[in-house]
Amino acid sequence: MQEILQYLFSGITNGAIYAVIAIGFSMLYKSTDLINFAHGEFVMLGSLCMVTFFGTMHLPLLPAMLLTIICVAFAGLVFERLAIRSVKNPEPIVLIIITVGASIFLRGLGMIIWGKDAYSIPSFSSHPPLDIAGAKLLSQSIWIIVIFLVAAVGLQLFYKKTLTGKAMEANAISKRAAWIVGIPSKLMVMLAFGLSTAMGGLAGVIIAPITMSSYDMGTMLGLKGFCAAMLGGLGSLWGAMIGGFLLGILEALGVGFVSSGLKDATAFLLLLFILYVRPGGIISSTDANRF
Numbered sequence: 001m002q003e004i005l006q007y008l009f010s011g012i013t014n015g016a017i018y019a020v021i022a023i024g025f026s027m028l029y030k031s032t033d034l035i036n037f038a039h040g041e042f043v044m045l046g047s048l049c050m051v052t053f054f055g056t057m058h059l060p061l062l063p064a065m066l067l068t069i070i071c072v073a074f075a076g077l078v079f080e081r082l083a084i085r086s087v088k089n090p091e092p093i094v095l096i097i098i099t100v101g102a103s104i105f106l107r108g109l110g111m112i113i114w115g116k117d118a119y120s121i122p123s124f125s126s127h128p129p130l131d132i133a134g135a136k137l138l139s140q141s142i143w144i145i146v147i148f149l150v151a152a153v154g155l156q157l158f159y160k161k162t163l164t165g166k167a168m169e170a171n172a173i174s175k176r177a178a179w180i181v182g183i184p185s186k187l188m189v190m191l192a193f194g195l196s197t198a199m200g201g202l203a204g205v206i207i208a209p210i211t212m213s214s215y216d217m218g219t220m221l222g223l224k225g226f227c228a229a230m231l232g233g234l235g236s237l238w239g240a241m242i243g244g245f246l247l248g249i250l251e252a253l254g255v256g257f258v259s260s261g262l263k264d265a266t267a268f269l270l271l272l273f274i275l276y277v278r279p280g281g282i283i284s285s286t287d288a289n290r291f
Helices: 002-032 039-056 061-084 092-114 139-161 163-173 175-180 185-210 218-232 237-257 265-277
Strands: 130-132 135-137
Touching: 002 039, 002 135, 002 139, 002 163, 002 185, 002 218, 002 237, 039 061, 039 092, 039 185, 039 218, 061 092, 061 185, 092 218, 139 163, 139 185, 139 237, 163 175, 163 185, 175 185, 185 218, 218 237, 218 265, 237 265
Parallel strands: none
Antiparallel strands: 130 135
16 A cells, blocks of 8 residues: 555656646647647756756745746747747648757757756755655655646636636637637737746746756657647646646556556557547547636
8 A cells, every 4th residue: 555655646746747748738739729849848948947047046946936937938939939920831730840840949959058968956845755654755746736736726717717818718719709809819829839838847847856857858758748638638728637647647557566667658558548549538629628
């Protein structure tokens, strides 16, 4: 029982990270029908910016987190303005190829700025682990879960309670109808990019203390976040959460009871399974595609 609990704690921690990344994928797809395959590189930027602000410059935790998220969100806005909006023939396959190219560019930019070395930062607090039935829940895991919950509740309130959030939802449902009532479609798309990449930056912030941050870390994280989004149902906040936690828990159990070699394979095996059984995901677009 103690062993199972320890694996569950590890899975929930990783699942919260995957869920944050998956939410970024789903938010952008919901608003623009675009899958941003450079999203993992924005997670990488968030992690390395946090290393710079918190680990090197020794800024206090909250300013370092906010500054990191702002920088990554700004990078997302620049990406949308220069690489996406300027496309003359915005066919889905063209935009996807652009995001793949942006992924390669951002990886190279990260290598130029931070080099090829891997970096780490200390945990956000030095509290002793929480002991539950003999299993240890690390202080950083608690930070990750709490930050995830705050972000999820904040997004839900933003979409349901603010005029801008409702305008983004209306634009996602029908751009033509939103334009008729005076909602600027281009501005909503830009905000979607900003929020999506901000979630990527947040994922980078919370993962920095528990992994080695490097210029090439984003590819696998992005793929796992995409798998989590597809697993839960692309375009759904709740689907992204369910997919992220399910992926994290199954990955941890697979590593613990089968083989550590399954850690990276679990996401793709699970994705193949869900595509065969339920292609729309656990919460498919025909069931509940709006959050």
